Amino acid sequence: MSERSSNSVAQSSLLRISLWRRFTDCFATSVAALTVVLVLLPLGAIFAYLVYRGIGSINWAFLTQTPKPVGEAGGGMANAIGGSVLILGIASLLGVPFGIGAGIYLAEYGRNRFGDIIRFTSDVLNGVPSIVIGIVAYSVVVLRQKHFSAVAGGFALAIMMVPTITRTTEEMLLLVPQSIREAAYGLGVPRWRTTLSITLRTATSGVITGVMLAFARVAGETAPLLFTAFGNQYWNLNVNQSTAALPLQIFTYAISPFDEWHRQAWAGALVLIVLIVGAVAAVRIAVRRGALAGANN
Amino acid sequence: MGVTIHVENLNAWYGKVQALHDINLKFEPNHATALIGPSGCGKSTFIRCLNRMHETIPEARVKGRVRIGELDAYNGTSATQLRRRVGMVFQKPNPFPSMSIYDNVASGLKLNGVRNRKQLDEVVERSLNASALWDEVKDQLHKQSGAGLSGGQQQRLCIARALAVEPEVLLMDEPCSALDPISTGKIEELIFQLKEQYTIVIVTHNMQQAARVAEFTGFFLLGKVIEFDKTEKIFTNPSNKRTEDYITGRFG
Numbered sequence: 419m420s421e422r423s424s425n426s427v428a429q430s431s432l433l434r435i436s437l438w439r440r441f442t443d444c445f446a447t448s449v450a451a452l453t454v455v456l457v458l459l460p461l462g463a464i465f466a467y468l469v470y471r472g473i474g475s476i477n478w479a480f481l482t483q484t485p486k487p488v489g490e491a492g493g494g495m496a497n498a499i500g501g502s503v504l505i506l507g508i509a510s511l512l513g514v515p516f517g518i519g520a521g522i523y524l525a526e527y528g529r530n531r532f533g534d535i536i537r538f539t540s541d542v543l544n545g546v547p548s549i550v551i552g553i554v555a556y557s558v559v560v561l562r563q564k565h566f567s568a569v570a571g572g573f574a575l576a577i578m579m580v581p582t583i584t585r586t587t588e589e590m591l592l593l594v595p596q597s598i599r600e601a602a603y604g605l606g607v608p609r610w611r612t613t614l615s616i617t618l619r620t621a622t623s624g625v626i627t628g629v630m631l632a633f634a635r636v637a638g639e640t641a642p643l644l645f646t647a648f649g650n651q652y653w654n655l656n657v658n659q660s661t662a663a664l665p666l667q668i669f670t671y672a673i674s675p676f677d678e679w680h681r682q683a684w685a686g687a688l689v690l691i692v693l694i695v696g697a698v699a700a701v702r703i704a705v706r707r708g709a710l711a712g713a714n715n
Numbered sequence: 716m717g718v719t720i721h722v723e724n725l726n727a728w729y730g731k732v733q734a735l736h737d738i739n740l741k742f743e744p745n746h747a748t749a750l751i752g753p754s755g756c757g758k759s760t761f762i763r764c765l766n767r768m769h770e771t772i773p774e775a776r777v778k779g780r781v782r783i784g785e786l787d788a789y790n791g792t793s794a795t796q797l798r799r800r801v802g803m804v805f806q807k808p809n810p811f812p813s814m815s816i817y818d819n820v821a822s823g824l825k826l827n828g829v830r831n832r833k834q835l836d837e838v839v840e841r842s843l844n845a846s847a848l849w850d851e852v853k854d855q856l857h858k859q860s861g862a863g864l865s866g867g868q869q870q871r872l873c874i875a876r877a878l879a880v881e882p883e884v885l886l887m888d889e890p891c892s893a894l895d896p897i898s899t900g901k902i903e904e905l906i907f908q909l910k911e912q913y914t915i916v917i918v919t920h921n922m923q924q925a926a927r928v929a930e931f932t933g934f935f936l937l938g939k940v941i942e943f944d945k946t947e948k949i950f951t952n953p954s955n956k957r958t959e960d961y962i963t964g965r966f967g
Contacts, residue, residue, distance in 0.1 A: 529773065597809040601873070603771055605823035605880055606799030615826055620813045 465691065472688030475681040481689075484653050485667075491678060495686050497653045498667035501568065502693070504655060505647055505663055506637055508572025513579030514629055520580065521587025521625070526613050528588075537585075544581040551577050552642035560646060566660035571647030575639060579632040586628025590621040626705050630698045637694045640665040664690045717744035717914035718784030718883045720765065725779035727760055727769055734760045736938045738779070742931075747906055747915040749925035749946065752935035753961070758918045759806075761935070762886050765916065766801040767794040783884060799827070802877035802913075806889040808869035810861030810876070816843075816852050819861040819872055823880035838879050846875035847905055867898025874905065885909060887917040891924065903928050922962060926950050934958045 479494050486493030520540070524533050555574035560566055594617050602612040618625070636642075643649075648660040649670065664686050671683035720742035727735040734757050742748050750758040763769040764777050767788060781788040788797050810819050818825070820839045829835065839856070843849040848871040852859065861872055870890060877885060887906075891899040906915060906928045919925050925932050926946055933943040934955075942949060942958045953959045 595809070597805060597807060598811060600768065600771070600805065601809045601811065601876075602822075602826070603768060603794075604766065604798055604803040604805070605826070605876065606795045606797075607823070607826045608795050611826055616811060616822075620811065622813070 468684065468688045468691060471681075472684035472686075475685035476688065480682070480685055485651050488676065493682075495662075495664065495667055495682065495689065497650060498662040498664045498686065499689060499693070500653065500655060501647065501650065501662040502637070502664040502690070504568050504657065504661060505571040505575065505643070506633070508569060508657065509575035509579060509636060510629075510633060511576075512572060513576035513632065514583060516576070517580045517583025517629070517632070518587050518625065520584040521591065521628075522613060522618065524584065524588040525591035526609075526617070537588075540581040540584050543577070544585070547641075548578060548639050549641040549644075552644060552646055555642065555646045563658070565658070566646060566648035568647055568657045568659070568661040571643045571661065571663065572657075574642035574646045575636040578636050578639065578642065579629075582632035582635065583628050586631065587621075587625050590624030590628065591617055593624065594620045623705060626701060630701055634694050634698060637697075638665055638690065640669050664693075716883065716912065717746075717910075719744050719782075720784075720884060720914060720916070721780075721782040722765075723780040723782075725761070725764060725777070725781065727757075727764055727778075728776040729760075729772065730774045734938050735764070738940055740933060740940060740943060742914055742916055744914045745910055745912070746931060747910050747917060747929040748931040748933065749929035750916065750918045750933045750935060751920070751922060751925050751961075752941075754920075756935040757938040758935045759888055760938075762803075762888055762916055762918050765884070765886055766798050766803055768798075768803065770794070799823075799880050800882050801884045801886060802880065802882035803886045804870070804874050804877055804888065804890045807893050808866060808873050810864070810869050810872050812860065812862040814861055815857050816859050816861055816864070816872060817856040820875045820879050823876060827880070839875075842875040842879040843872075845878050845909070846871045847901060848872060848875055865898075867894050867901065870894060870898065870902060871905070874902070878909075883913065885913045885915050887915065889918050889920060892920060899924070922950070934961065936961070 479492055481494060481499065482496050483492070483494040484497045485495070520536065524536060527533070528536065552574050554577065555570050559570035559573050563570070598620060599612055599617060602616045603609070607616070643663050643666050647663050647666065649666040650660050650662040654661055668683045668686045668690070671679040671686065674680070720740075722738055722740045722742075725735055725738040726733065738761060750761065752758050760769060765781060765783070765788070767777075769775050769777055777789065780790075783797065783801055786792050786797065786800065811822060814822060817839055820842050821829075821835045824835060824838060840849065840853075843852065848868060851868060852864070852872075861869065864872060870893075874885075874890075891902055894902065903924065906917065909915060917925075917929065929946050931943070932946040932949040934941045934949065934953075934957075936957060942953060942955045944954075948954075949958060950962060953962060959965075
């Protein structure tokens with residue numbers, strides 16, 4: 419008798435616990451969902467507003483023509499689109515190998531004092547204002563060459579890419595379990611080969627994410643280009659000439675007093691965002707295809 | 716064919732802590748030798764000295780002599796050369812997650828420069844057959860990632876990967892401790908067949924397993940070999956009191 423009653427008491431308290439748990443579970447899930455919405459809301463709002471303001475001014479001429487003189491309607495940002503692609507290409511060519519190389523060093527060989535110093539400097543570099551990086555590129559490249567150039571702009575952006583790529587590459591390589599490296603050593607694979615063919619390959623998608631983060635960050639930078647690439651109202655793909663870039667063009671047009679230029683600045687911002695999203699998506703798809711192809715041969 | 720392993724005055728350290736004290740052992744070719752002993756007694760450290768994996772740990776040191784057949788492991792031989800002749804299977808299955816089953820088995824050869832497709836195909840089939848995995852995976856060699864197999868299959872994949880580089884010695888560091896009894900049974904059967912071609916050294920916590928698969932057994936305690944003898948002798952009539960205590964479960 420007494421056993422039975424204590425049993426039912428236990429049951430009812432279990433029921434209460436389970437109700438309470440279901441409530442807290444539901445509550446925590448809703449809070450998490452709400453924060454996701456709050457994070458995505460500004461992104462969606464910015465993109466929607468850009469489309470609303472910019473889409474009207476995007477047409478074939480905008481994408482293929484260079485700017486018309488002040489006062490004339492029409493013209494476009496073809497020079498800035500081409501220039502941005504050029505400068506970002508140079509930046510990636512310079513920044514990605516250095517960043518990944520430094521990341522490999524830190525993860526595989528940098529468990530020492532020297533590695534700590536590099537980690538610290540890299541984090542400091544990540545926090546240096548972009549305009550300061552522009553001044554560095556100005557004094558290192560522009561002053562020496564005696565003219566503005568796409569190379570100088572690319573150099574400035576590359577410096578900004580390196581710390582992000584270095585640290586994400588390091589983190590991603592450290593996530594690869596030691597047992598995977600040991601498996602390769604156990605087969606008589608030398609250490610350098612293990613790092614390149616096993617560890618780096620296992621971490622590929624994470625490393626690519628780091629590269630794309632760095633790329634997307636510098637793609638929208640204006641300040642480091644002000645006195646390196648400088649800008650150019652004409653079509654130019656010569657890496658030794660001052661070169662237009664979308665962020666620069668947007669900046670110039672946005673602070674101008676002309677309505678036509680304001681409209682074009684909105685359109686330029688929209689093109690810039692589409693270019694960045696497009697590039698990131700294209701790389702992701704290519705990597706996924708490549709990984710599949712790699713597994714298949 | 717397997718080769719004889721001679722170990723003379725082997726000492727090993729982790730930083731300042733000495734993990735092995737003056738080990739002298741001889742392993743017979745084409746036999747399996749089991750190493751037993753409580754956790755932390757140095758049996759894993761010992762087995763990792765045989766293929767120079769011990770030195771991959773920062774601040775780890777080794778002193779002494781190890782001969783694998785005619786090869787002097789710590790004198791005039793590079794670690795990579797040695798490891799191609801002394802294969803290893805680890806406690807936790809560790810297939811390369813980014814590679815297909817085929818690439819996992821072929822990895823040892825591919826990463827050492829073998830490109831001949833026909834040769835690779837042959838080696839992959841032979842190794843998977845030898846590890847009794849071929850029939851289960853032959854239709855998905857290229858489609859399935861090595862990490863997508865079950866735990867027992869992954870461990871047999873790792874054995875195939877080790878066999879593909881045609882070693883003379885196979886070191887197994889508790890190869891069944893993460894597996895269920897059925898997979899364990901398969902791997903033990905496998906050890907029986909592999910003995911015909913390799914010298915096998917297996918670390919195990921499972922004394923029944925040692926009794927089942929090994930002709931010789933060594934008992935380690937606190938970094939020393941307490942007793943080394945025929946398995947039968949160790950388990951029925953050990954000459955050292957501490958071996959008897961461990962085997963009968965009085966400690967450890």
